[in-house]
Amino acid sequence: MLRSLALAGVCVMLAGFALSSPVPPLSLSERLAAPGGASPLVPTERIDALLTRLPHQQGSVAGSDGVALHWLAFEPGDYRLDYRYLGKGERFPEFSLDASAPKAADVQPPRGTVILLHGWMMDGGSLLPWSLELAQQGYRTIALDLRNHGRSGHGLSGYGTREGEDVVAALKALKAEGQISGPVHLLGVSYGAATAIFAARELGPQLRSVVAMESFDNAGQAIRTMVPHMLAKPPERWSDYVALPLARWQYGGRGLDEAIATTDRKLGIDLDRIDVGQALAQVPACVLLIHGRDDEHIPVAQGRALAAAAPRARYLEVPAEDHLSLPMRLDRLSGAVNAWLDQADANGRCASTVTADL
Structure with a gap:
């Protein structure tokens, strides 16, 4: 069983930037420029233990500028997925997960391929529940580790822009290797969702849906709303009583703008000009946007702004879910996601309405 696996791209990039650590803490600009390590929310050892029981493929392909990108794939079949959402818990949402190798009679030819893209400080393994759920629906699923994450190589972060170019390059390489079957869909969470939108703009008609x-919606604005939210949280450890007041003093007001400007220089980009809505408006594929109404990391206003920027996109706002819980709610969202993919596969048209289970 896997418990307490936060598969959300929770933007925990800031959660420990000034907190106690066996190594010197990273500055905010350093944390914004690159993850600086994996999130403790990802129980890598337990994921790997489950993977040893499940048939899968993995490998590496080159990204847009030669960055090695690790991928993990599952064939369609009945994995007897046992998934249960256990609630929000004391600190983070929790669920249990178990699965088994499909029997030979349960293996089926792919109806299409879904590329899964994780959030900041996560990896492809963090999307294992969705990988297996969609594999059970008949899709070949391929979870990519984005650059600077998991088993992939390192390169300049792009807040979805460079990562989107990586996805385009990876898809081309995977096609050449015979790893892609049927229509292609992208599913991304948080940072991975922005990446999916940038990739979809470049892929054009090669892509069936997102x-x-x-x-x-905007990278700079997202950081400006997320940092104060993270720093407003009450202390959870003794070290927080010192670190949090220091971080609030250092990154309050102009300190946050200065950290973003420093990050801009490190990455050679302007975070305030990374406009996901503008890219979304240019995506020809069907796009389903999903946002939790209680999201405080990336406030729901950003989800609504994306929807307003692209009238062709469909927008699903889920009550009582936040940035941590939303992607973990397979019980509420799998029906909507499966129906969305079904509709796109059936006739290439975007579904007119989308609803989540309440």
Whole structure:
């Protein structure tokens, strides 16, 4: 069983930037420029233990500028997925997950391929529940580790822009290797959702549909809303009583703008000009946007702004879910996501309405 696996791209990039650590803490600009390590929310050892029981493929392909990108794939079949959402818990949402290798009679030819893209400080394994759920629906699923994450190589972060170019390059390489079957869909969470939208703009008619959960609309604005939210949280450890007041003093007011400007220089980009809505408006594929109404990391206003920027996109706002819980609610969202993919596969048209289970 896997418990307490936050598969959301929770933007925990800031949660520990000034907190106690066996190594010197990273500055905010350093944390914004690159993850600086994996999130403790990802129980890598337990994921790997489950993977040893499940048939899968993995490998590496080159990204847009030669960055090695690790991928993890599952064939369609009945994995007897046992998934249960256990609630929000004391600190983070929790669920249990178990699965088994499909029997030979349960294996089926792919009806299409879904590329899954994780959030900041996560990896492809963090999307294992969705990988297996969609594999059970008949899709070949391929979870990519984005650059600077998991087993992939390192390169300049692009807040979805460079990562989107990586996805385009990876898809081309995977096609050449015979890893892609049928129509292609993208499913991304948070940072991965923004990446999916940038990739979809470049892929054009090569792509059938996109599911983007809790994407930000503008990178700079997302950081300006997320940092104060993270720093407003009450202390959870003794070290927080010192670190949090220091961080609030250092990154309050102009300190946050200065950290963003420093990050701009490190990455050679302007975070305030990374406009996901503008890219979304140019995507020809069907796009389903999903946002939790209680999201405080990437406030729901950003999800609504994305929807307003692209009238062709469909927007699903889910009550009582936040940035951490939303992608974990397979019980509420799998029906909507499966129906969305079904509709796109059936005739290439975007579904007119989308609803979540209440």
